[in-house]
Amino acid sequence: MNPLEEEYKNKFSDEQLSSNGFEAEGLWGAISEELHAEPNNKVKPLWWVFIPGITIMFTVGFWIIPNWNSQEDILKVESTSEIEVPLDAASVAIDEVEESFALGAMETEKTDLVQETVKQTDLVRKELTKTNLVRKEVTQTDLVSVKADPTTKSNTTLKTLESPLVIAVDEGEYYKEIPPSNAINRADKNEALVVDSLASDQGMSDIVGLTIREKEQLPKLAPIDGMNPPYLELSAVELPILKEQPALLGKDQIKAKRNTPAIYLQLYGGTNFMDMNYKGESNEQIVDLKNQTERIFPSTQFGVKTDVQFSSGFSAHIGVEYQQHRAVFEIEQENPVSILLDDQLIRVWLDGTSLDTLAKEYGSVLVNGIETRRVIHNNSYKMLGLPVGVGYSKQIGNVKLGLEGGLYLGFILDQNGKTLDASEQIVSFDAQSDDRHLNDVMLGYRVSPSIEFPVKSDLSIELSPEISGFSSQQIVDSAVHSSPLILKMNIGVKYQIK
Amino acid sequence: MHIEEALIHSCKKNDAKAQKRLYMLLLPYLRAIVNRYLRDTSYEKDALQESFVKIFKTMNSFDQQKGELKSWAVRITINTCLNLNKRLIGQPTEALESAEYVQPTESKAQAVDRKGILLKVLKDMPPDYSAVFNLFVIDGYDHQEIAEILSIEPALSRKRLSRARVWLRWNEPTINPSSMAKKK
Structure with missing residues (x-):
């Protein structure tokens, strides 16, 4: 240590500054207030806002929607028929009906029916020889338990976080x-x-x-x-x-080049919408019907991705992600049916002279009806995907904007649901069925812009919408094929590991 | 300076009176640290407030077996000042703006201003050098400890110290104008 350093040490080591002229009490007041203040509702930085969103998204993605599959959805089959019942008015006499009322306790089980019949026959009291129609509405509901579940797919982007310094x-x-x-x-x-x-x-x-x-x-x-x-x-x-x-020289912002690429790890998740996009030239009617009967429904995806970012702004990435997709199959069909209605007729035999009742009979009748069947079902698809591609990003102010694209290789883990077959009949399908919609392995493209918000020097949050499309999916000899289109919105946490 | 164990214990229990007593005990030392490490002394109160809040809030993590409370508080204050310096980068500092300093003439004034001159030269030094110089020469930290405080390698700490020494040699005419005149 030279003399100058010795002088520094002697003058400043363990130095004390007097509090004279210094507002020690005022400073203590501020410190004390901060130390003993009640927890306040400080406005958090923007990125904290994303935390509950991410939590909710992952909760939905990992737990709620998969668990939906374990429940039993109700497939509702409603039949509403309007039947026409021919009633032989000549077989009913007003007196006899009145007599039926007089039967008292002995006939109480039929009283209601008789009353109904009276109401109908009352209309034809003066024309007993004519045949009239009695209208009756029958509604029945079948409850059938059917398993249904959803699925999703996705992927995202990675961009380097360059130093703003x-x-x-x-x-x-x-x-x-x-x-x-x-x-x-x-x-x-x-x-x-x-x-x-x-x-x-x-x-x-x-x-x-x-x-x-x-x-x-x-x-x-x-x-x-x-x-x-x-x-x-x-x-x-x-x-x-x-x-x-x-x-x-003279420029106050000079960007240095990195000699080695930066490597990022990204965890992300989000929501998606898949359109099956049915096509087929030979049978346009069934194609239209399938497109009309399947409705897009949101589902989720999550994944992990690594991104190698070069100093030029270009990057390469590879990842793996799990996605579920859902589509709501909904159709209403009408079919002609025959319905057997019990005790719709009262046949009375009268004595032609005295008009005394000789005998009476309650009979069933087979009528024509129309059954309206409405089916709602959650079709489900599950896929494991491998996104691979390249991208480019640029720092603008505090955020980084990027665009990436590439190939997407998808492996279908499961698919099941209901659809229409070539004869427009409702059928169930699963991963092995000829009526399934997706091939076991799918190849597609993906394009994804992104915006990245820095949180720390090595951590950022990224929002990235994405659109991906897949090659034509044609199963067995079906006249219909599909070219699925998927729109996603992802949010992810991106960490620089090197 | 000896700080009673009972006082530390009370502070750990968030006793306001004990905290104030400790504050009054530490304040002269920490003011000196802030004055030396902070490049823009207009933020002195901010640095002190932030340091004391950290000290009291993390008091439970202080282990008397591992060292003195004053040394621990000094280290927290140094870290606070270094972080504050980083946050203030890009803003014109008083040290840069007050380019001229007055040559002391009177002998008494010289004695008083000698410390001021040394401090000013220290603050005019590039921030990296002055941080290492302060820590090594004045506060007695070794390069390993400096490396931990500054998040750098010990070798870089050594390099910065040697550059700080070169820088001081370049500025010796400012520190000792009379000796330079003699040389000429």
């Missing part, structure tokens, strides 16, 4: 060349480029900040022989990037 220089090569001074002369102007050397947060490389200051505002360095005014010439600052590119 002015110039990054690899420590080993450049930093040691920076001299113990802080100004670079700009001979032609009354300005100097001030070099502020700062340590980076990660200790991996140093950040050198360059700012332009007026010479008059700079601290006066002591005059040294052969160097007056005391601003260093460019040659004295052996900063290779400045020597190689003198045009950078």
Whole structure:
């Protein structure tokens, strides 16, 4: 330790500054208030807003929707028939009906029916020889338990998070060349480029900040022989990037190139909508019917992806993701049916002279009806996907915008649901069925823009919509094929691992 | 400075009176630290407030077996100042703007201003150098400890110290104008 350092140590080590003139009480008041304040409702930074969203999304993705599959959905079959019942009016006599009322307790079980019949026959009291129609409405509901479940798919983008600081220089090569001074002369102007050397947060490389200051505002360095005014010439600052590119002098933002690519890991999830997009030239009617009867329904996906980002802004990525897709199959069909209705007729035999009742009979009748069947079912698809591709990103202000695209290889894990077969009949399908919609392996493309918000130097949050399309899916000899289109919205957490 | 164990214990229990007593004990030391490490002293109160809040909030993690409370508080304050310096980067500092300093003439004033001159030179030094110089020469940390505080490699800490020394040599005419005049 030289004498100057000894002097520094003696004067400043264990130094105390008197509180005279210092508002110690006022400062203590502020500290005490902060220490003993009730937890307040501070406005959180924007990115915290995403945390509950991510939590909800993953909860929905991992738990609720998969569990839907374990429940039994109700397939509702409703039949509403309007039947026409021929009633032989001649067989009913008003007196006899009245007599039926007089039967009292002995006939109570038929009283209601008789009353109904009376009402109908009352209309034809004066024309007993004619046949009239009795209208009756029958509604029945079948409850059939059918399993249904949803599925999803997705993928996302990764972009590098470049430092917003002015110039990054690899420590080993450049930093040691920076001299113990802080100004670079700009001979032609009354300005100097001030070099502020700062340590980076990660200790991996140093950040050198360059700012332009007026010479008059700079601290006066002591005059040294052969160097007056005391601003260093460019040659004295052996900063290779400045020597190689003198045009950078005077610019306060210089982006340094990374020599090695950055590697990112991204976890993401989101929601998707899949359109099966049925096609087929030979049977347009069934194609239209299938497109009309299947409705897009939102589902979820989640995945993990690695992204290698090069200094040029280009990147390459590969990932794996699990996605579910859902579609609601809904159809209403009408079919003619025959319905056997019990005790619809009252046949009475009368004595032709005395009009006394000789006998009576309650009979069934077979009538024509129309059955309306409405089926609602959740079709489900599950896929494991491998997104592979390239991208490009650019830092704009505090956010990074990017675009990436590539191929998507999908492996169908499961599919089941209901659909229409070639004869327009409702049929069930599963992963082995000839009526299934998707091939076991699918190849497609994907395009995804993205916007990335930095949280820390190595952590960011990314929002990325995505559209992906798949090659034509044709199962067995079906006249119908599909070219699924999927629209996704992902949100992810992206971490720089190198 | 000896700080009673009972006082530390009360502070850990969030006793406001004990906290204030400890605050008054530590304040002169921490003011000196802030004055030396903070490049823009207009933020002195901010740095002190942030440091004391950290000290009291993390008091339960302080282990008396591992060292003195004052040293622990000083280290927290140093970290706070270094972080604050980073946050203030890009803003013109008083040190840069007040380019001229007054040459002391009177002998008494010289004695008083000598410390001021040394401090000013220290603050004019590039931030990385002054941080290492402060930590190594004045506060007695070794390079391994400095590396932990600054999140750098020990080798870089050594390099910065040697550059700080070179920088001081360049600025010796400012520190000792009379000796330079003699040399000439």
